[in-house]
Amino acid sequence: MQLATARSVCRQLGQALRLKLKQGWSLLRELSGDDAYERYLQHQALHHPDETPLCRHAFFKREQQQKWQGVKRCC
């Protein structure tokens, strides 16, 4: 009985840890812009379903050109 409880606590902890790691990983991807293309596809599907989305290469090209237009870095 006690063993079973301990095991289920362990499993819950493991699940919680996995969830946290997963959240941390997706935050890191979003922070660095690693998932930018996936989010762009989502945005296109949601707001502009009639347009054909750009391919990965073209999207990244456009993003980068646009990102460096203003004051991006400081002293």
Place this chain on the structure above:
Amino acid sequence: MQQRIGHILLWLGISVLGASAVGGIALHRGESINALWFIVAAVCVYAIGYRFYSAWVAARILMLDDTRATPAERLNDGRDYLPTNRWVVFGHHFAAIAGPGPLIGPTLAAQFGYLPGTLWILAGSVLGGCVQDMCVLFFSTRRNGRSLGQMARDELGPIGGAAALFATLLIMIILIAVLGLVVVNAMKHSPWATSTVIATIPIAIIVGIYMRYIRPGRVLEGSLLGVILLLLSVGGGGWVDQQPVLRELFNHPGLPLAFGVIGYGFLAAVLPVWLLLAPRDYLSTFMKLGTVLLLAAAIIVLQPEIKMPALTQFTDGSGPIFAGSIFPFVFITIACGAISGFHALIASGTTPKLLSNERDIPMIGYGGMALESFVAVMALIAATVLEPGIYFAINSPAGIVGALPSEAVATITSWGFPVTVEQMDALAKAMGEATLFARTGGAPSLAVGMASIFASAFGEHLLAIWYHFAIMFEAVFILTTLDAGTRVGRFMLQDMLGNLWPKLGRTSWYPSVIFSSALVVAGWGYFLYIGVIDPNGGVNILWPLFGIANQMLAAIALCVCTGILIKSGKLKYVWVTALPLLWLTILTSTAVYEKVASDNPRLGFFAAADDLSQKLASGVLPPEKAAVAPQLIFNQQLDAWLAMLFAALLWIIILDMLRMASRHLRGLPVAESKETPYQQTRLETQQGATA
């Protein structure tokens, strides 16, 4: 009820702890003091400032409204305007505001002792810098993310707007020059540092090609590859240093290195961004965050002792690193660690277009600056854990302490900071450098401080690796600022030139790109060149000029905030931005006055020019100094006019703001405040929701 009492007790505890740590630092007069006190004091001060002051400003003065739709929501275009998770916005904002300034300023200001710098970093940030960043972020958010220049034009008038734009361009030029000088001084006659820094260029290009063609947009993979290559390049530099023939290829005096940096800056500005600038920026962000976290962990674990006294005799203005007394120059020198006008450009640039809710403004604006200020505290610790004699030997230019090692140690020891030639030679050998005398600019002494902190954690035999790792880390993100700054300067210049001849304003027309990039590079290249040939080290001239310019930009930003507060009927609370504004105005005006009018040749620009002219005329200068003297004389005069121009710009904007305020208070019409009307949010209002 119980929770409330617990809450009160917690904050009471933090207040008592913070007060005793600050009091301990301020009143301590012993041999040495533990660095942990600084960390405790800083964390408590930021926590109290954030929990109480920023919350009060947010609720009472700005009146944040979490039911109001932000520009990111209303204008969502999936690109510029995009509601974003607040931690992600915080990350972007912090990465954008954190530059090399807070590492260099506190290192230089340590010549006054540890106390003045620490107190100003803490007080200046919680009452000034954090408030400025937060208010500008708020006002820009309420104005569809308009830039500082646009807000100055809308709220104060066309003069204010033009002055803000012009000031920004000038600051950029001075900043890049001084940063270039820091890198040149770190590479001077150091094959290891030079080869490592040069290696960062092909590494960035490899990462750029990887992220463009091999695996498009895989930022994390590309950055990981780059960071590994960067670490290898530190080891590789050590190998180069051991090869008798190869090392001579990278062993250069300052001037050729300066021309190298100038050429590099021009190439970086005209090459496509994906090839050099963008990958370098990813690498620099990861290196910066990693190193700052590592340094914080090392300081907390090792708790090094601070060896610098609380105050040195140089508070009177006779300091070797830069001239000028503690008031106003400790404030001017610390610059970005306490308050930085440049942040106002970021807070009115990309950040307001990403906010998903106004509620996040204190965390991002106030919290982001508090973290930046914490980096400054750590830089101060890394500079002050060195023996003061060693600190002064590294940072004092040869023109002040003497070019021979024996002269330098004799001068520094006579100040009461004992140091020997053997000590310096042993240290240089341990760090893998030929010499550490007169390595001005702050980077080498910060690297020695960081290396000694890291090495005592991870093994003494790695000192040389840690030293060059620290140099590489500083160089990587200084060069990123140099690239990005040159590019921004180019855009601004093209924008201005476009008014004269529209074709020049087209950012994709190649002749205009080349022409305006060359103008910007020539601007900072000139100051860099003069800084290198100046026997007093260049930093003595350029850093105060940069500090004045940056504090002046902060004053302009606070002027805009103050003007908006007055217009929106919050006269009662206007002191929140008006007092920092008043303080900065006093600081910059006094500093400009001293730099222009002082008859001390080390402090006053005109005095220096006159002094040098007299020496040149009477023939007392040795031939190599006489050859460059006319250029130095011209430069001193130019710097004086530049400083006066800065002060004039600031006063024009202040008077413009006061004119507007007085009209408003007398009930006369003024330009209407451009706040966008209320619209209710439709996004989830759940805490930390990702839209």
